[in-house]
Amino acid sequence: MNHFQPATADMAFVLQSVLQAPQQLQALPAHAEADTDLMQQVLEESGKFVAEVVAPLNRDGDEIGAQFRDGAVTMPPGFRDAYQAFWQAGWPALACATEDGGQGLPTVLEAMLYEMLSAANHGWTMAPGLLHGAYECIKHHASDELKARYLEKVATGEWLATMCLTEPHAGSDLGLCRTKAVPLPDGRYALSGTKIFISGGEHDLSDNIVHLVLARLPDAPPGPKGLSLFLVPKFYEDGTRSAAVCERIEEKMGLHGSPTCVMRFDEAPGWIVGEPGKGLNAMFVMMNAARLHVGLQGIGLLEAAWQKADAYSKERRQMRAPGGSAKAGEADLIEQHPAMRRILDAQRAWIDAGRVVAYRTALELDILKHHGDATRREVASRWCALVTPVLKAAWTDQAFHGASACLQVFGGHGFVREWGIEQIVRDSRVAMIYEGTNEIQAIDLLLRKTLPDGGAALLTLLGELSADLGGDEQAVRAKSQLDGFASFLRERLLPRATTKDAPADLPHWLADDFLRAVALLLMAWAWARIGATPGAGTARWQTAQTGFWRWVWPEFGMRVAMMETTLAG
Amino acid sequence: MNHFQPATADMAFVLQSVLQAPQQLQALPAHAEADTDLMQQVLEESGKFVAEVVAPLNRDGDEIGAQFRDGAVTMPPGFRDAYQAFWQAGWPALACATEDGGQGLPTVLEAMLYEMLSAANHGWTMAPGLLHGAYECIKHHASDELKARYLEKVATGEWLATMCLTEPHAGSDLGLCRTKAVPLPDGRYALSGTKIFISGGEHDLSDNIVHLVLARLPDAPPGPKGLSLFLVPKFYEDGTRSAAVCERIEEKMGLHGSPTCVMRFDEAPGWIVGEPGKGLNAMFVMMNAARLHVGLQGIGLLEAAWQKADAYSKERRQMRAPGGSAKAGEADLIEQHPAMRRILDAQRAWIDAGRVVAYRTALELDILKHHGDATRREVASRWCALVTPVLKAAWTDQAFHGASACLQVFGGHGFVREWGIEQIVRDSRVAMIYEGTNEIQAIDLLLRKTLPDGGAALLTLLGELSADLGGDEQAVRAKSQLDGFASFLRERLLPRATTKDAPADLPHWLADDFLRAVALLLMAWAWARIGATPGAGTARWQTAQTGFWRWVWPEFGMRVAMMETTLAG
Structure with a gap:
């Protein structure tokens, strides 16, 4: 079984090329030095630590686990040493203020570090995962x-x-x-x-x-x-x-x-x-940071599952695939089978779009903290409030279901522990529950953040997403979906769900479908952004983009149809 | 943690009232005695054995498991005694011919027994689950x-x-x-x-x-x-x-x-x-019987998961529900929360319809074996060939995903082993793989059983399902969907997928969506049949029926849309 390998090139592409993070961050006085070189260097060093120190401990973490005896807990082999090396190297303090002993780097770099850590070793990462929230909580509220x-x-x-x-x-x-x-x-x-x-x-x-x-x-x-x-x-x-x-x-x-x-x-x-x-x-500041981290866990775990399935599909042969290249009496690679390609490409579509959405959220947190302009901070605040619950719910949901789909690529071997894919399915399940169940995230989005202001904030966000896109074919498609959903929200959902005679439980019945629809719209925006980025014309990105529109996006219509039924009922 | 309790009343309702099994079976000379009383008695005795002997061993089966040492395997505590009691009571021989030491009872009763056994203790049931297939194989092929x-x-x-x-x-x-x-x-x-x-x-x-x-x-x-x-x-x-x-x-x-x-x-x-x-x-006869059994495992495991979640939701209070009845400062029952109701009702919709489809399949096997009329046997043969892969794939898929949804009802407690719900998620996952992966079932349905005869058999089946329904509102709705899909198949899918210039891999890209669409149509037919059955007007059946149309059925439109995209691409 291979250990997880951080996909630093893919991550850097999203950060530097799609989101142009250095340009955005350097506009903030606090992050004037956050240029491409610095960010690249931190990302690569993070990846090296994760791959060399943390990833190799994942299997023992599962098999041996944390042991309880007489009130004390012994962590799995290597966990303490890895943690001591982690904090001594300064990783937890990456995005803490320099006056508190931190390095004062952007939140987005910390987010990427935790995505990799969760992918490599979800269990180990749980402990340091809470640190930054606790730091902010003490910093802002303690005497x-x-x-x-x-x-x-x-x-x-x-x-x-x-x-x-x-x-x-x-x-x-x-x-x-x-x-x-x-x-x-x-x-x-x-x-x-x-x-x-x-x-x-x-x-x-x-x-x-x-x-x-x-x-x-x-x-x-x-x-x-x-x-x-x-x-x-x-x-x-x-x-x-x-x-x-x-x-x-x-x-x-x-x-x-x-x-x-x-x-x-x-x-x-x-x-x-x-x-x-x-x-x-x-505690709220801790909980908000934790929700972004849990969304990143989802992305990381899905990347880990995809890596395992992708490697297996490129090495193992099974049956003849249509148009396959195997000689008579031999079998084709699993990756040549359409049903397996579909699984792999759909997960890539989720991971790549997830990174765009999550890193953008982390960037908005940096902007919220450091931008001089109140209007720009308001934009950032709106983004974080609306997108965080969507990220948490939709990407943890996909981590579990996508990891299970990746398990299927292994056939019977997927159910056997030695390949490590079933561990990801088991580990990832809890992320749909903790830090507010995914159903609570949906209630947060619709009942707390959309209905009370008559949809104003979400409609503004949808408009911003739409305006952010250009005129290429994919952007036009995504724009029309964003605008169409804004109309649905304005004309269908809000009038019905906010009238006084609407049943009290109506928004609750809508909430889950509503969150999924918004998640898919964020993905459509993300894929349009990726598509417009120089360098995204390669097979690697094109395949995932096709995977998105073909195998992921159609759920959007189903969700709207379900909401229409609920509104009509 | 409560053990599984066979839902014999629900099962009998489907068997006796919805499918009118006694009437159908008694028309066969081999099953002239299979009247309502006999079937009820066997069902209740089966349920008693399952509840008293097999269900209590499930937890040890998971926690202690089968142990290997020096070439020998020691089964978990109580497993051998339960198995000895099982065969000595004549349960494996239920549907074997009397001349072979069996009881010569209908296959459908055996099917129901195995559904309950799988629900109660999936691990234990694996061993006897292969017996009937092996029996048929030896009977028909050995010297x-x-x-x-x-x-x-x-x-x-x-x-x-x-x-x-x-x-x-x-x-x-x-x-x-x-x-x-x-x-x-x-x-x-x-x-x-x-x-x-x-x-x-x-x-x-x-x-x-x-x-x-x-x-x-x-x-x-x-x-x-x-x-x-x-x-x-x-x-x-x-x-x-x-x-x-x-x-x-x-x-x-x-x-x-x-x-x-x-x-x-x-x-x-x-x-x-x-x-x-x-x-x-x-071996084919074994594999076919095994696929029906695996579909029944899916139904049974989903019932087991639903029972746990339903009981928990009726006993545990959490937060205020819209329109809930809790006093100030108290919480409402979990079952009062819309997001949780949706999970529970959707699973019931799958279980109930699954029983209609699976028991009907088992009845058709009895008819295939014993009916005097070749035309009727042909109908039965068509049903079994087309429905078995759908049952296997769609209901094992739902067992896993539905069990995971039921786990969500427990919140954080669902991830903890003591409630037993996570065991069902883990156990059920393999049913999507063994006896032919679910992707292979989809290829079987579309590439082996639909395209080669130009869709003739499936179109006949769709016509029979449509003709089987009456004129009430739900039947009209199901009929129109069945007829609509027949048109889609005849006019859109077949012309495109069977022309010589169609890409060789086109049907492979369609197969998974195609199987899901057929599964949902079978459910629509099943719910229309249930709806037209006297006694189905109670809240228990109405809730599940509403759950079907509201939370399960909308996937159909998505699947057709995905096939349209694939056909257009």
Whole structure:
């Protein structure tokens, strides 16, 4: 079984040629040095680290997994060494501010790093994957005293972090959290409660772990507005162990390299982060960053699955293919069979378009942070708000379903563990659930971000996407679909779904189809952008582009038809 | 975690009310006694055995699995006892001829038994699942001497059987098989070669195992016409062990309760079954029966997944649902959330329609075997030839994807092993591959069974389905779709795909969409039939029917659109 190899040339093509990231970033004073050379160098160094250090550990991560014993978690072989090398080389701090010990590089480079890491070793990547969100959360919400103690450790990744949200009775609905925080005389709070599904709640990767915990003060109102955020470390500065204890780790379908912990807090002293009752606010920055990362996981895992299937299809012969080149009595390569070509090309269409959408999202985050012009920041903010849930839901969905399709390329061998493709199917499944299930992303897009402003933001975005395209055949096709959907939204969906006599559940029935339709439109835009890029005329890009319009795009009509039925019903 | 409970009432409704099986079967002299009471009694007894004996072993089958050591395979706890009870109670012989030690009951009852068994414990069911095919193969192709030795043992299931087809270098393409059979002076043949993916190649369920092995005589021509079929037992009658040896078992994604063996034959003496060079013919009867069984596995596994998700959705509360009934500060049941209802209802639509199609197929097999009228037998033969690949491919596809959707209903808990839903996702994946991958089923339907006769058989079937429906609203809708697709086939697909200048690969690009479209048409017919059945007006059936037209059917338009694009390209 071959390890994952970062596709740095493909990634660079999207970043530098399709999105012209250097030009966009260098317009920001904060990233004046982010020229093509620098970005290329960081990308290649990232790829080298991922391929040499992280990818080879993936199989043991699955087969041996994280082991729990007496409250301690031993990570799979090599995991700790790889993590120590990772943070010491400065990778977690890539996009952190220089004053916090970071390198101050653009978010988009960090995004690409995490895409590769997830592809190479999803389980290992879960732990550092939360770091940047925790860093932003502490930076923007913690007191100066707390920052002095924790910010640089988290920025550099010397200490890893967790998000302790979910409780046994409260999954997606954080407002039901019961964990208590009782004020202590020294200004700290004693936290008591049980949190579940805590990725990296306990492990031996780093010397300390910083838990960010949602809890309720004694006088807090019920519901989400009663939640505050607290920081409880595994070890205090004097070396004593806190009463944040891992009770057990879950036996899961996959992702065995990441310990999913049940954490018990027994009057564990910690500090408040931000204001009382503003816990969800403070955590929001972490959750948004996490959703982009999960979308990138989807892209990475799909690339990993495609690589395996593509290599197998080029090496293994099976049956005669129509128009195949095999001699009599021999078989053709699997890649020559139309049903298998279709699978491979459709996944490439998803991966390539996914990169355009995801890297653009990361660029918009950089623009949002550093651009001098408020109007431009508003554009960036709109993009991130609307596109992030689509990216998270549609690309994690495709990671699982596409990995399963890639498994099919192996025939019976795909079901056998030795080829490693079934691990990707198992590992990727959870990304459709965590950081807000894909159904919750759909509700976020339609009910929270489209209906309340009468579709204004989404219609603006659709218009921007359409205006962004040129006059070639593919661009014209994508434009007409973008404009057509804007009309559907304006004339059909909004009038029906926002009238007072519309059934309360109508938007909920529409939400999943709506998100899928928007995802396909983003892909149409992305493929038109790729198609207009010099260098995209090669077979490699043309095949994937044809794959998009032929095997992926037709779902759009089905989704609109389903929405029409729902609206008519 | 609850064990699977056979849905005998739902199954009986389809069998007795929708398909009116007793009336159809009693018209056959061989099944004159198959009245409603008898069928109901067998169904209920089957369900009882499945629920009490087989279902409780499913979890250990996954967690402990089949264990290989020094050439022997130890099955998971309870598996052997359950199997001994199974054959001694006469279950494998249900549909075998009375003169062979069977009960001579209709095939459809056997089909329903295996649907329940697969739902309850897919791994355990793999071993007996091959028995009936092996029985038919020996009965119709073996010499009288061989039958005297093996037929009754296989009919009753006292000895289990295998199909040894695949070799390391030859998966779907059996013509490449290299296993050799060299004549011995005593009239037997010495078999040498390696076979892979042999389900139940070695185990401790039964006291002997009968291997049916494809191999090549010394003077055989290359390709499929050089293959003959041989019988090699694990133990000969004098108690000596044959040289059919299990080298190892595969580590798999799932189905751990079924040992997937690499079998080595070291000049193992065996007998020829049927004529030299007619091995594929003799095996064909096994493969056809196996495809129906795999389709039933799909239906059963989907039912099992639905049961788990349905129960969870009725017991667990999460967030507020639109129009939900929860009090302030509380949450609604998961089943009240539209996105979850959609998942549950769509799976019910697939399961119920799947039963109509599968039981009808089994009935047609009974008719094919026993009907006195050649014209009626021709109708039955057409149905089985055309519908079996559709059933196999579409319902195993849905088992996996639908089980994954049901996992989503559990949120994060679905990814955790304790609820058992992730086991169904893992187990069901292989059914899309074995007994001919789903892509091969699609090629079978379009390239082997539709194009060669200019679509005649399929057009006749579509006409029969349409004529079978009445005049109510749903029937009219289904009829118009069936007739519309017949026109598409006659006027668009056939003229283009059968002209001499059509590209050789055109039908291959169409095949997958074509099979899906036919599957959806069969479902439309099935739902119209259910809708016209007295008793189907209850919420249970109405909800699933609405689920079909709303969430399943729209794929049809997408498939036709994809075929149109392919035809135009």
